[in-house]
Amino acid sequence: MSLIEGFTRTETLALTETTSNRLQYLEKKDLVVPQRFGKSRKPTVIYTWEQILEIRAIKHLRKEISLQAVRKIVQFLNESGFDDSLRDKQLVVIDDDVFWIRQDWQDFPEKMPSAMKIAGKSGKGVGQYVLLVIPTLTDIVNEVWEVAKTSEVIDFDNFRQRAKAQYTEIVSG
Known part of the structure; x- marks a missing residue:
């Protein structure tokens, strides 16, 4: 018998402090899709460490923006060729706009951290770099x-x- 790496659904619920319905919704919308092992009717559902962090990141974002906006952010990142994970992104929410603060400290101070608008109610300016003043x-x-x-x-x-x-x-x- 091989050891399955990851966290069961019950462990994931406890670690993310979320609900079973929320996990189902995140999977349905392809935001966080766990692995399934074993029986097709009642498989063992396993979440990775990265997925645990992703669920927590989404939970924090949900305090400021709608889940629909979260989906738009993930879609934008994916379509733009960026890694679509949220767990490692520093996001700033100002009113209805969401900015991704990209900090590449390798080129500092020649190249300052930048902010890219990645979501907004109107959809205008998404994908453009902005200067947060x-x-x-x-x-x-x-x-x-x-x-x-x-x-x-x-x-x-x-x-x-x-x-x-x-x-x-x-x-x-």
Whole structure:
């Protein structure tokens, strides 16, 4: 008798903290298809370690996006020639858009990590690299100061004494 490597359905349910219905759905949609051994009516169902990680990755993504969007991401990755696994991808969800942060540190600092839009409600721009812009600290500080100046709740004179950073007027030249 040979040793079967992998995890039974029961073990997979425990390790992924998911439901039997979810596993069936993931298999039906070809997102995670386990191996089957033995009897055709009641086979032994085995999931690999990679599939366990994939199910967990999908579970985390589902907190932010629909399963339909997850399927679109996998389809896009597959059709674009990329590895379609999600377990090893750093994905960022912003509103209804999903970006894949691709970090190739071999060429750093000559080549910075890049972000590719891989899903979105409108479908526009999918497959294109984008620059995710995070405002500078100065911009954020200035925003807080501007809000404090116009707020009816904030005592501006008191705020000025307690603020940890000063307002910086940016002069465009």
